Amino acid sequence: MTDLLELTRKLTAIRAVSGNEGAVAEEILKLAAPYADECYTDILGNLVVHRRGEGKKLLFAAHMDSIGLIATYIEKEGFVRFGKVGGIFPAETINTPVVFQNGVRGVVCKEEKADLQKLAVEDLFVDIGAKDEEDARGKIRVGDTAVFASETYLAGDRLVSPYLDDRIGCIVLLLALERIGKTQNDLYFVFTSQEEVGLRGAKTAAFAIDPDYAFAVDVTDIGDVPGVKVKNHCSLGKGAAIKIMDSSFIAHPKAVELLERAAGAQEIPVQRDVIQAGGTDSGAIHVSREGVPCGGISIPTRYIHSPNEMADPGDIEACVRLVAAAAMLEPQ
Ligand SMILES: [Zn+2]
Incomplete structure (x- = not known):
């Protein structure tokens, strides 16, 4: 837990407004490099962390930039x-x-x-x-x-910080990287640029990598606070959220199936994520080239895009387990 708080503090303290992701990419590279076969950045500033495998190409994307x-x-x-x-x-x-x-x-x-x-x-x-x-x-x-310039701290057990969107997605990928064991899958963990201004980094990264499956790892909205306008069953503390739909894409049934199978096999707590507003990198990736089956692993988060976003460490842990399990599962 201290690790999660410290890591969040470290990554959210780095200024990385869309188009200026260099400093956060450098820090993530240091943390990811020991678990990768190769790491590189591309022209738009995406950081690609590659673990080679003979099998299907799976891409997991979390964006480094912030509003x-x-x-x-x-x-x-x-x-x-x-x-x-x-x-x-x-x-x-x-x-x-x-x-x-x-x-x-x-x-x-x-x-x-x-x-x-x-x-x-x-x-x-x-x-x-x-x-x-x-x-x-x-x-x-x-x-x-x-x-x-707001603070990162714990309120009760919950993490409060600016820019959990989407440094917490980057942290989920980093923690999952440590846990991935043997697999045939050819894994690309992409820390993307310019998501907040129109999923721009993900677009070129997906074109270059040409994955068989892709999953965006990002925050999602919840319905568990007083006076919500739109009823939403997603809540803090109920596990990782599996994306079904947002305003940028509709999850591919095969991608949803893969995540649900991974969660079922490991008994990872999950909930379904359907939101009407807001999108993720999957919005750009699923229409790359001739189309990519895309899904999403979402961290339920309150007060998204405010200076004080809140997430639950239990949900974050469930997302780490789900990314690791999905990365090792062979697509059917
Ligand atoms: Zn985001």
């Missing part, structure tokens, strides 16, 4: 206007501490006159404590990106 803020304009008073990189929800970012890629810190604030009901990113700015425009320009350039 973030991008500086677009500096006011004469020194406040920094920003745009979104990926799905930032304006109302959830107010009063959140942020840190830019060069270490400059600030806080997200809203214009006093802004209507909370209709809050848009245009109503917000980052106060970096600058005295005026010139002072701010000395610290920030238009195009610099920032991430939430």
Whole structure:
């Protein structure tokens, strides 16, 4: 458990807004290399960890990038206007501490006159404590990106952190890599880039690898908090979630069958994952070339894309076991 907390702290502390995944890729490479036959990065910044086998090619993907803020304009008073990189929800970012890629810190604030009901990113700015425009320009350039600087900690037994989406998926792949024993399968663990801006890294990685099966490992939404709009049976603490459908793809029956067979054989607690909004790397991979049977292993997560996402270590462990079991199972 300490390991999981420490590993989460380590990986979520690295700034990796979409398109700038290099630093997190470097850290993941160090952790994955002892378990791989070869590791390489490609042009879009995907990190590919390959364990060679004679059999079918299985690809497991978790994205390294995160959503973030991008500086677009500096006011004469020194406040920094920003745009979104990926799905930032304006109302959830107010009063959140942020840190830019060069270490400059600030806080997200809203214009006093802004209507909370209709809050848009245009109503917000980052106060970096600058005295005026010139002072701010000395610290920030238009195009610099920032991430939430919230804490990683345990609330009860549960893990709270920014960017569990999807560093926790990367951690699931890393922990599964350690546990995979002998198998015929030719395994590609791909730590992808630019998922949050349209599954871009997964697209080129899938084309290059041309897998027989692929599984995205990512967070999924839950229905176990007060006042949920859409009823969803997925809950924290009930196990790994097997993707059936999200807004980016419909899981292939053969991929679902493989995961359910793997879970059944090892008695891994699982639940079914059906969400109406949100997608994963499988959305890009399943339509690669002539099509790839795709599935998904999801970590049930509360408050996705907020500065404080929450997941259950028991579910994370179930996802690690499921990835390891699926990686060793021969597709039928
Ligand atoms: Zn994600």
